[in-house]
Amino acid sequence: MKKISEIHFERMNMMCSTFESNSKDDKLYLPEYEISKEINEMIKLIDNPTQSDFHRIEELIKNIDKIEHHNGSQWYDYKIHLNALLGENGFKSSII
Secondary structure (H helix, E strand, O other): OOOOOHHHHHHHHHHHHHHHHHHOOOHHHHHHHHHHHHHHHHHHHOOOOOHHHHHHHHHHHHHHOOOOOOOOHHHHHHHHHHHHHHHHOOOOOOOO
């Protein structure tokens, strides 16, 4: 998947690591870690994303709101970064 910049994607990975670290003390971070990890893997592995790939990412983000999770400012920042990346790839999302 086309990245805005390596620094931008590194920030997304850093947020994922923070969710993982925080989940050891607060289980409400666990869904954010699991979802961000899955999405970041998709970004790394998919060279030519399809509409189906974009919809899968959007579905993951929307489904986390159906369960209890931390939902703090860093999660919102992750979604802002993801929204920008999706836009860079030509997908207009509604995740934020």
